[in-house]
Amino acid sequence: MKRERSMVRRSPGHFGVRWEASSGRSLEEALGSKSRCGIYRLHFADGTAYVGQATDVVQRYKRHVRDWHPLEIVGLDFRVEKREDLSQRELETVWYFEGAGKLRNKLLVTLSNAEECALNDVVPPEDQDAWVRGGQVLSAEARDTDTDLVHGTSAKLRRLLDRDDWPEIKALLTTFVQSAVIAPQVTAGRFWSVEALPRPRRNNTLGRELARVYVYGLDVMSVFEVRSRVGERVLANAIVAEPELNGWGERWNWLVTGFKLSAYAGAGKGLGYYQDVNFKTHRSMTEFFDETQLLRAARVMTLARMRRGAVQIKGHSPELVRQVLED
Template sequence: MNSGDQFIWGLGFPEWREVTGRPSVADLFPVSARCGLYVLGFANGERYVGQAVDVVRRYTGHRKVHDDITHLSFREVPKAELDEQERRSIHALEAQGLRLRNVVHMSVVQGERDLDLVVSPQEQEHWLTGDVTGLHDAEQGIRDDALQARYHRRFERFMRQPRAQDALFVLGLYLQSVIPFPRRTELTFWAATCLPDTGAPEGSVLLCRVSLNMQEVFSLYGHTGDDENELWAEFHLARSPFQEAFGDDWQAQLQARGWNIDEHQYNPGGQDQFRLTAYGLEDLETLLLDSGYSGAMALINLRLMRLGATFYSKYHCLDLVDAALKTLEDRRGELPTMERSMNDAGIPGLLHIGNQVAPAGFEPSSWTVTASLEPEVVAHLTDPAQEYPVRFESARTGGGSITTFARFLTDDPQPQYHLYLKSLLDED
């Protein structure tokens, strides 16, 4: 069997039983001991974790769909604990890298999916890199007069909120930055609800929410009372990019940067997720323009879309989405811009201390570095004669590069820092 099967035994499952070609396993389990969790082994090495009140009946059902079942492992679990123990088992085995055929509770699903018919797997892979060069979304959004009329009055109430324009701007930036091909996938794979009736904590109003599959991924709030001019939001992100970058200390690293995070998870997103809360328009923009954070949002969003269609399409507010994307276009000039194209990730260059950046083919005096670094790091980078190699990477946006950051490529033990670059072009 597979080398990863020891992780299955570590969860309390017994050794495999050979079941190749068996139409039934009734002889293996007495009637009084058939409630619990099971793992199926397939001929190609994949596994499936499931629960059953009667494992014999469940196995027979699987055999009608899958003719390549070769092995079975089963352990008894009280009926009241089936849901929780199944979820934990799937998360644990996925985290260890086992290839599972499960869809529910999984962070990543394999094989052909409905999304592939709308956005090709090649486009999905390309989009996930953050380089949107050569990718094109649909020019027009969904037209559904009945659906639009259903939420039009609610949208009018939204527009009377104190920070409605800023809320539209943030929503538009979220959709364009971290939702794959938002116009192509709108309504079928994601939905945006306007002034949802539930979910707002005391002292806040829930302005809008974006949901994929059976999970919300972005909720934007406005404060009421004296703080009515401040926006705040909750994001769900994939945790694995931060674990890879920072190791086991990833949570402390994010908290040290001032972010509020917690382990909140929804079942559809699987174990590879966490929640981040940010306050104020500036911090919301920072998250969505930084490819580290937006990339982690994009990763979980694409995974959720690959699970299947959204369950919230009947609550989708077309007016809200149209207004959000239009507001983003109207206010794009407020965002850090790169007038000279640097869309291709991996452009070689040298960062010269003294606020000069020299990407290939550009004059160093055309660029400046703006960053907020810890004092000890600034001290580390104050030698004007020192040159630091960097890699230029573009933040993801549907319409091209909004901002670009440089990542240090040194052998120095200092961590990697993202430096935002702002164009200082000559008048010509």
């Protein structure tokens, strides 16, 4: 008996068919014998895109041509999906691509400019979009934080600052915040928080957490102390959106510890696909953020959370913010 092959679940960024309107081939020819049920992404002449689902992508494309001028649509990407999976896979694909450029989708997006959010009062939406694609935010003015009058140096923070490896810990925190958090000087304490965590003694054999960076209640980056054959060392862990790798996959493998779907202790609802990344050294983190796709993956994650709202963690340390952001 011939066995029916099961459908391989691929990344939301993968498309089996890539068709260009100027290729001289029809969409039907590009699809060949493939099923027409799946997820598609339309490309427009102005650089925008639209993600959708269709039980028959050819008929859906014809309807789009009637809605938009034919010359506006310059191409279409498509992958086959099961009918019962269409809604979930469409949602995952919108989350995947919304930080890579402008999507015409109005529903499902996390990074919607149309959505009113408190962050817009600090950083204009157009600057947020430019930043997530690799730019810098110049419109937000830095403000001084008077930490000495409001907060003293806690015992946990003192233990952190007194560690011999504090320079490495600080370098990890600073690189992540300066790279992956928008306008950190003006958003600290309201849209993101940092907390010192070390206890006087280790309470388990696996390691202990030293510091965390929170964005809307989710710890998007942590620094740990772990035991190894050569003694104690620190490493960092971060959560980033799943990037479109464009050939970076081999180098990515040594950074990624796991691939997960959104289900992060309830707090991560709406994250879409994301990656859990370990950095063994500050250098590995620097190399990560030197890559445009990976920098964007980190920024998509934190910006999506910051647009959900502003919340201050109880253990937030303004003095640690000052240490992390000082030149």
